[in-house]
Amino acid sequence: MNSMFRLMPIALALAAGSARSQGVVISGIADAAARSVSNEGRGSVKSQVSGSNSTSRLIFRATEDLGGGMSAGVHLEHGISLDTGTPASATQFFDRRSTVSLSGQTWGEVRLGRDFVPSYVNWSRYDPFSYVGVAGSNNLVSATPQGPIRATYGTAPNTTVRSNNTFQWFMPGNWGGLEGGVLLAPGEGGVAANGQAKVQGARVGYLTKQWGASVAHTRSENDLTAAGGAFTDQALGGSVDFGMVRVSAVQRRFKQDQAKQTNTLLGAWIPIGLHEIKLSWVKADLSGRVGATAIDANDASQIGLGYVYNVSKRTVLYGSYSRIDNKGAATFVVPGGPSGMAGGGTSSGYEVGMRMGF
């Protein structure tokens, strides 16, 4: 055998990710689309948007092998509005994640910094639209109309997705399908207007290649919850992969004082070679009251339909459609449409775009 061919695999292997072993790994997602959204009685708006298949981002990561099955790691993740070059958060540059951690093969990972809360992780994994775009299930999670979320945070940053100041423990990857963790964050004052909240949460699940089920609980306190009790956020879901189709079902319950919001999602992924069809149905059910105002009538539902063409492993073209039907005073909308829709209106939108992983 020629020595050249003997050496090829070595050289290739060595070159395959040398940045990975010795330094900082930079990666990210660039995703942009053309969107049109119509809101009942208000006409429509055409726009260019960022992150409709997956949020545009830039990531810096590094790990250090400490020996004995232990390692240290850093993860800094910046969200980008690619259409304008603007940070996704005006104040938090590494808004998506900013953590340092210590991991051990037998005992898992201890992670400090800004990160997702357990209930979000346990909801978004079951959403075929990954909580983004015209058909993302995030459209039915907002401070408008008023419900437990608005009662707890007003228009200040909330903890329905991420939390600052987290101390987390994650199970290791070798507990036979079991996965999950615990999160604690000090309130540091707990002033909602400052984006502060004391957070406690946990998540546990069982995952195989064909099916999985998981449950999570997150509890947040701040100065606005002092009177009526903590804001709680629970998510229970599961999914089954039948090969021709993967289906999911998940329910999430937000509660604070007398106000409750229950969101339910049914999802489906249908792979057809390089193509994929995605379907989702989401329902938001508000009940109880905020102060003296009854909110029971303010429900909404959303249907989402998506198509993804995998040009390569990293690059996709996609199109999505969604429609939200509000009841009562509910004004949930597809993002990017004209403002001022009346309560109970219908909002719909579609988009065509491109995503590149790098």
Add this chain to the structure above:
Amino acid sequence: MNSMFRLMPIALALAAGSARSQGVVISGIADAAARSVSNEGRGSVKSQVSGSNSTSRLIFRATEDLGGGMSAGVHLEHGISLDTGTPASATQFFDRRSTVSLSGQTWGEVRLGRDFVPSYVNWSRYDPFSYVGVAGSNNLVSATPQGPIRATYGTAPNTTVRSNNTFQWFMPGNWGGLEGGVLLAPGEGGVAANGQAKVQGARVGYLTKQWGASVAHTRSENDLTAAGGAFTDQALGGSVDFGMVRVSAVQRRFKQDQAKQTNTLLGAWIPIGLHEIKLSWVKADLSGRVGATAIDANDASQIGLGYVYNVSKRTVLYGSYSRIDNKGAATFVVPGGPSGMAGGGTSSGYEVGMRMGF
């Protein structure tokens, strides 16, 4: 000795971080200078400035080969004020460019995101000072004094350089000297105060190694142009390389409602071994009126003289001088001087600095 072991150390050393071929390529420019600017009747100010030869910046790029002559690409470019560490734009971190694109060898490139407008590209390529520094032709493009630019945008961000939300198509590189493209951007409300404008533009040119000529048209609309009609921005120019000297000539016409501004530039680059002399003459001719105010008298001209020493391919030392003569109420100034110069005054400045490409 086996050749495999002989080669191991080489392969290991060579593999020490191949970010370029497999991942994200990071590059940029660091440029700083000492500057002094005198404004008539107001004295002078000495300062340290950033980006006088080329704007200081940090760039993240990646491409993916999709096969069949196609590729996907991302380009994120952040402008830096190196003298203070401050972003060039307070709100748009990737203010210089933020795009994702799909390219084909035969049909060109489709690009989405924030990028240059056609008329800017077709003007700045003919400016020996690249639209920056004491002698940059940008000194005669501003919201002060009032003219079509100010009438269209007030002091809000304008589209004389870049636009958010662009959908672009560029010709491929193999159309025998022909180059150019088309740009469209939805207004998304078109509120000037929000930096929003609906933009349409196109550019076409013919380039050889010795000469080139090109023309571009850009049209922007927002809520302020609703009454008087769109803001138009046209540029027509060309250059010839005689070997000992390269010369350029270009004209740019801004127009909105009754106001017009015509800028004309003559430029020259004289390479002498590692040295280069740069010369430019720019004239701004305002005409018509803004509302009831006649602006015909408010013209200005600028002369620029530059010297560049190429220490290496990437690093240069440079010095520049410029002088602006205003007429009427015109108050165009070299940036960095004392404020409050009266209309018709003279502004002059010089700077000595260093630029490093990385």
Add this chain to the structure above:
Amino acid sequence: MNSMFRLMPIALALAAGSARSQGVVISGIADAAARSVSNEGRGSVKSQVSGSNSTSRLIFRATEDLGGGMSAGVHLEHGISLDTGTPASATQFFDRRSTVSLSGQTWGEVRLGRDFVPSYVNWSRYDPFSYVGVAGSNNLVSATPQGPIRATYGTAPNTTVRSNNTFQWFMPGNWGGLEGGVLLAPGEGGVAANGQAKVQGARVGYLTKQWGASVAHTRSENDLTAAGGAFTDQALGGSVDFGMVRVSAVQRRFKQDQAKQTNTLLGAWIPIGLHEIKLSWVKADLSGRVGATAIDANDASQIGLGYVYNVSKRTVLYGSYSRIDNKGAATFVVPGGPSGMAGGGTSSGYEVGMRMGF
């Protein structure tokens, strides 16, 4: 043909972009801790904090070998609040350093941009806690209570650590133990509220492996110092390494008009294998007056105790404790505690955390 030469082109092609040798080097620090701070009469606050052992940061660097012993370099350094993902400075992204430079083996380095001032460099090197964390000597350098620093800057950014717009010269590394440099920065208006100051400074020291001594002087002027004269900042210190323990002593004098503040620090580092004990004592002595207010009584002292366990060369676990005793109207505090402590109160805090270099 030798197989080594056959493989060379392959290996070279694979190496086509070794980020480390040919391009941009990215590195940084991720540091997070749990902290508790008690302020007399105000209770305590528990929090997660960033950068208690070393400020969390992300660094982009590049150098170019220009031949003949000369090189060009760029250094961009961004401070991160890892607990929230927020930039350490709301306006200056590369707040820690933003410079371009030209170096020669025989004549040293000329550096332009934002960087440390000489007196800070000459103080912080003698602080076992590196001017950060609960026991950092920075706790006794603040605008509260009023003294020369507040008289000069109010609550605007000051030059006790860094300055914008600096022109610096540094001695080369081969002057036999001698080290130091000179700094000049134009005021560009010198408006304290805009963070502007005209700065002049110099630093000289003599360093061996076992001992070192150095002195620095920094002088800043802005519109607030126009009446009473420039703000001066001097630091004189030294350290000796006895092997089992390294000790340091340093004094820093801030002065403006009739107000003076003298800070004195004694420090010790005790390495024990992979462990390290750190001790510091700092005293702030205010004297004179600000306007008509006498400040002589407003002194304070701090003791600091630290432990560091070196998990690896890059990763450490650490714990620190400190206690500040105020006199008179002094309200120096350990950062992160409850607000509103009365003058003369006691502030104490401890923290346990992790730092990873990457």
